[in-house]
Amino acid sequence: MREVYSKRHRRDWRSRLWRALQPPPPYIHNPQEPLDFPLGRWNLYVGGAGARPEGYVNLDLFAVPGVDIAADAERLPFPDGLFARIECDAVLEHVSNAEGVVAELSRVLAPGGYMHVVTPFCHPFHQYPRDFRRFTLDGLKLLGGSDLELVAEGWRTGPTATLLVFFLEYVKLLLPWKLWRVAAHGILGWLLFPLRYLDLLLLRSENARILGNHCYLWWRKKQVI
Numbered sequence: 001m002r003e004v005y006s007k008r009h010r011r012d013w014r015s016r017l018w019r020a021l022q023p024p025p026p027y028i029h030n031p032q033e034p035l036d037f038p039l040g041r042w043n044l045y046v047g048g049a050g051a052r053p054e055g056y057v058n059l060d061l062f063a064v065p066g067v068d069i070a071a072d073a074e075r076l077p078f079p080d081g082l083f084a085r086i087e088c089d090a091v092l093e094h095v096s097n098a099e100g101v102v103a104e105l106s107r108v109l110a111p112g113g114y115m116h117v118v119t120p121f122c123h124p125f126h127q128y129p130r131d132f133r134r135f136t137l138d139g140l141k142l143l144g145g146s147d148l149e150l151v152a153e154g155w156r157t158g159p160t161a162t163l164l165v166f167f168l169e170y171v172k173l174l175l176p177w178k179l180w181r182v183a184a185h186g187i188l189g190w191l192l193f194p195l196r197y198l199d200l201l202l203l204r205s206e207n208a209r210i211l212g213n214h215c216y217l218w219w220r221k222k223q224v225i
Contacts (some may be wrong), residue, residue, distance in 0.1 A: 043056045113175055141153070153217040162212070
Protein backbone atom coordinates (compact mmCIF):
# COMPACT_ATOMS: atom_id res chain seq x y z
CA MET A 1 0.00 0.00 0.00
CA ARG A 2 2.84 2.41 0.77
CA GLU A 3 4.18 1.74 -2.73
CA VAL A 4 0.82 2.63 -4.29
CA TYR A 5 0.57 5.90 -2.39
CA SER A 6 4.19 6.93 -2.85
CA LYS A 7 3.90 6.49 -6.63
CA ARG A 8 1.31 9.27 -6.67
CA HIS A 9 3.86 11.78 -5.35
CA ARG A 10 7.22 10.70 -6.75
CA ARG A 11 9.03 13.39 -8.70
CA ASP A 12 11.05 11.22 -11.12
CA TRP A 13 10.16 11.57 -14.81
CA ARG A 14 8.52 8.14 -15.11
CA SER A 15 6.11 8.86 -12.26
CA ARG A 16 5.35 12.33 -13.59
CA LEU A 17 4.66 10.92 -17.05
CA TRP A 18 2.44 8.20 -15.59
CA ARG A 19 0.40 10.81 -13.70
CA ALA A 20 0.16 13.08 -16.76
CA LEU A 21 -1.23 10.27 -18.92
CA GLN A 22 -3.92 9.27 -16.44
CA PRO A 23 -7.40 9.95 -17.86
CA PRO A 24 -9.93 12.03 -15.94
CA PRO A 25 -12.06 10.07 -13.45
CA PRO A 26 -15.09 8.34 -15.07
CA TYR A 27 -17.40 10.08 -12.59
CA ILE A 28 -18.56 13.56 -11.69
CA HIS A 29 -19.72 14.58 -8.24
CA ASN A 30 -23.36 15.44 -7.72
CA PRO A 31 -23.52 19.26 -7.50
CA GLN A 32 -26.48 18.92 -5.13
CA GLU A 33 -24.39 17.18 -2.46
CA PRO A 34 -24.06 19.59 0.49
CA LEU A 35 -20.45 20.25 1.45
CA ASP A 36 -20.70 23.47 3.44
CA PHE A 37 -21.37 22.25 6.96
CA PRO A 38 -19.13 24.22 9.32
CA LEU A 39 -15.56 23.35 10.23
CA GLY A 40 -14.25 23.88 13.74
CA ARG A 41 -10.88 24.28 15.36
CA TRP A 42 -10.33 20.52 15.11
CA ASN A 43 -11.63 18.40 12.23
CA LEU A 44 -10.86 14.81 11.28
CA TYR A 45 -10.37 13.26 7.84
CA VAL A 46 -10.41 9.45 7.91
CA GLY A 47 -8.71 7.57 5.08
CA GLY A 48 -6.97 10.52 3.44
CA ALA A 49 -3.99 8.36 2.44
CA GLY A 50 -1.55 10.53 0.47
CA ALA A 51 -3.93 13.50 0.26
CA ARG A 52 -3.49 16.67 2.28
CA PRO A 53 -7.01 17.86 3.19
CA GLU A 54 -6.73 21.45 4.36
CA GLY A 55 -8.11 22.15 7.81
CA TYR A 56 -8.18 18.48 8.90
CA VAL A 57 -6.16 16.06 10.95
CA ASN A 58 -5.54 13.37 8.34
CA LEU A 59 -5.75 9.81 9.70
CA ASP A 60 -5.00 6.60 7.82
CA LEU A 61 -3.75 3.08 8.47
CA PHE A 62 -0.41 3.84 6.82
CA ALA A 63 2.13 6.56 7.63
CA VAL A 64 2.51 7.78 4.05
CA PRO A 65 3.28 11.42 3.12
CA GLY A 66 0.33 13.65 3.97
CA VAL A 67 -0.93 11.46 6.82
CA ASP A 68 -0.76 13.14 10.23
CA ILE A 69 -1.65 10.10 12.37
CA ALA A 70 -1.46 6.40 11.47
CA ALA A 71 -4.12 4.52 13.46
CA ASP A 72 -6.98 2.05 13.25
CA ALA A 73 -10.36 3.77 12.87
CA GLU A 74 -11.86 1.25 15.31
CA ARG A 75 -9.53 2.54 18.08
CA LEU A 76 -9.03 6.25 17.59
CA PRO A 77 -6.33 7.90 19.73
CA PHE A 78 -8.47 10.95 20.55
CA PRO A 79 -10.57 12.07 23.53
CA ASP A 80 -14.35 12.21 23.40
CA GLY A 81 -16.02 15.09 21.58
CA LEU A 82 -12.88 16.64 20.07
CA PHE A 83 -13.84 17.19 16.42
CA ALA A 84 -16.38 19.63 14.99
CA ARG A 85 -16.50 17.84 11.64
CA ILE A 86 -15.50 14.38 10.43
CA GLU A 87 -15.03 13.21 6.84
CA CYS A 88 -15.13 9.45 6.20
CA ASP A 89 -14.86 9.04 2.42
CA ALA A 90 -14.85 5.52 0.89
CA VAL A 91 -13.54 3.88 4.07
CA LEU A 92 -16.34 1.78 5.58
CA GLU A 93 -16.24 -0.81 2.80
CA HIS A 94 -12.63 -1.57 3.83
CA VAL A 95 -13.12 -2.15 7.57
CA SER A 96 -14.20 -5.42 9.18
CA ASN A 97 -16.50 -3.70 11.69
CA ALA A 98 -18.23 -0.76 10.01
CA GLU A 99 -20.71 -0.25 12.84
CA GLY A 100 -17.85 -0.11 15.35
CA VAL A 101 -16.00 2.47 13.26
CA VAL A 102 -19.08 4.71 13.06
CA ALA A 103 -19.55 4.37 16.83
CA GLU A 104 -15.91 5.37 17.39
CA LEU A 105 -16.25 8.34 15.04
CA SER A 106 -19.38 9.38 16.89
CA ARG A 107 -17.47 9.19 20.17
CA VAL A 108 -14.84 11.71 19.05
CA LEU A 109 -17.40 13.99 17.33
CA ALA A 110 -18.37 17.02 19.36
CA PRO A 111 -22.05 17.58 20.25
CA GLY A 112 -23.54 19.62 17.43
CA GLY A 113 -20.75 18.49 15.09
CA TYR A 114 -21.22 16.96 11.65
CA MET A 115 -20.08 13.64 10.19
CA HIS A 116 -19.96 13.12 6.41
CA VAL A 117 -19.85 9.50 5.23
CA VAL A 118 -19.44 8.37 1.60
CA THR A 119 -19.55 4.70 0.57
CA PRO A 120 -19.78 2.74 -2.71
CA PHE A 121 -22.88 0.86 -3.84
CA CYS A 122 -22.38 -0.31 -7.45
CA HIS A 123 -18.61 -0.34 -7.67
CA PRO A 124 -15.89 -2.89 -8.57
CA PHE A 125 -13.89 -4.76 -5.98
CA HIS A 126 -10.90 -2.71 -4.79
CA GLN A 127 -8.58 -4.10 -2.16
CA TYR A 128 -7.03 -1.28 -0.05
CA PRO A 129 -5.97 -3.39 1.84
CA ARG A 130 -9.27 -5.36 2.04
CA ASP A 131 -12.73 -4.89 0.55
CA PHE A 132 -15.62 -6.28 2.60
CA ARG A 133 -18.97 -4.82 1.55
CA ARG A 134 -21.19 -2.35 -0.33
CA PHE A 135 -23.93 -0.08 1.03
CA THR A 136 -27.33 1.18 -0.01
CA LEU A 137 -28.44 4.41 1.62
CA ASP A 138 -30.85 2.48 3.83
CA GLY A 139 -28.08 0.13 4.91
CA LEU A 140 -25.72 3.01 5.62
CA LYS A 141 -28.28 4.76 7.81
CA LEU A 142 -28.55 1.67 10.01
CA LEU A 143 -24.97 2.23 11.19
CA GLY A 144 -25.85 5.45 13.00
CA GLY A 145 -26.50 5.27 16.73
CA SER A 146 -29.16 7.07 18.76
CA ASP A 147 -26.85 10.05 19.29
CA LEU A 148 -26.71 10.83 15.55
CA GLU A 149 -29.48 12.54 13.60
CA LEU A 150 -29.62 12.43 9.81
CA VAL A 151 -29.53 15.85 8.15
CA ALA A 152 -28.80 15.02 4.49
CA GLU A 153 -28.54 12.00 2.19
CA GLY A 154 -28.17 11.24 -1.51
CA TRP A 155 -25.93 10.01 -4.29
CA ARG A 156 -22.48 11.42 -4.93
CA THR A 157 -21.82 9.58 -8.21
CA GLY A 158 -24.45 8.14 -10.49
CA PRO A 159 -25.44 5.41 -12.94
CA THR A 160 -23.12 6.51 -15.75
CA ALA A 161 -20.14 6.29 -13.41
CA THR A 162 -21.23 2.76 -12.54
CA LEU A 163 -21.36 1.71 -16.19
CA LEU A 164 -18.02 3.31 -17.03
CA VAL A 165 -16.03 1.88 -14.12
CA PHE A 166 -17.42 -1.62 -14.69
CA PHE A 167 -16.79 -1.44 -18.44
CA LEU A 168 -13.18 -0.39 -17.90
CA GLU A 169 -12.60 -3.23 -15.47
CA TYR A 170 -14.36 -5.72 -17.75
CA VAL A 171 -12.15 -4.84 -20.71
CA LYS A 172 -9.03 -5.20 -18.58
CA LEU A 173 -10.17 -8.68 -17.51
CA LEU A 174 -10.02 -9.76 -21.16
CA LEU A 175 -6.39 -8.73 -21.59
CA PRO A 176 -3.60 -11.13 -20.55
CA TRP A 177 -0.72 -8.68 -19.97
CA LYS A 178 -0.38 -5.79 -17.56
CA LEU A 179 0.97 -3.40 -20.20
CA TRP A 180 -2.12 -4.02 -22.35
CA ARG A 181 -4.39 -3.41 -19.37
CA VAL A 182 -2.65 -0.14 -18.54
CA ALA A 183 -2.91 0.98 -22.18
CA ALA A 184 -6.59 0.00 -22.39
CA HIS A 185 -7.38 1.88 -19.20
CA GLY A 186 -5.68 5.01 -20.52
CA ILE A 187 -7.12 4.95 -24.03
CA LEU A 188 -10.68 4.03 -23.06
CA GLY A 189 -10.57 6.35 -20.06
CA TRP A 190 -9.81 9.34 -22.31
CA LEU A 191 -12.38 8.29 -24.92
CA LEU A 192 -15.26 7.59 -22.53
CA PHE A 193 -14.92 10.11 -19.72
CA PRO A 194 -17.13 12.79 -21.42
CA LEU A 195 -20.08 10.42 -20.92
CA ARG A 196 -19.81 11.03 -17.17
CA TYR A 197 -21.65 14.33 -17.62
CA LEU A 198 -24.86 12.39 -18.31
CA ASP A 199 -25.02 11.91 -14.55
CA LEU A 200 -25.77 15.62 -14.11
CA LEU A 201 -29.16 14.71 -15.58
CA LEU A 202 -29.61 11.22 -14.16
CA LEU A 203 -28.79 12.21 -10.56
CA ARG A 204 -31.92 14.38 -10.55
CA SER A 205 -34.05 11.22 -10.65
CA GLU A 206 -34.96 9.07 -7.63
CA ASN A 207 -34.25 6.07 -9.86
CA ALA A 208 -30.53 6.90 -9.78
CA ARG A 209 -30.39 4.70 -6.66
CA ILE A 210 -30.94 1.60 -8.81
CA LEU A 211 -27.45 1.94 -10.32
CA GLY A 212 -25.89 4.58 -8.08
CA ASN A 213 -22.12 4.44 -7.78
CA HIS A 214 -21.41 6.15 -4.41
CA CYS A 215 -23.92 7.36 -1.83
CA TYR A 216 -23.47 9.88 0.98
CA LEU A 217 -25.08 11.05 4.16
CA TRP A 218 -24.53 13.70 6.79
CA TRP A 219 -25.13 13.05 10.47
CA ARG A 220 -25.26 15.65 13.21
CA LYS A 221 -24.43 14.66 16.77
CA LYS A 222 -27.23 15.56 19.13
CA GLN A 223 -26.63 18.20 21.75
CA VAL A 224 -26.67 17.01 25.36
CA ILE A 225 -29.53 18.69 27.21
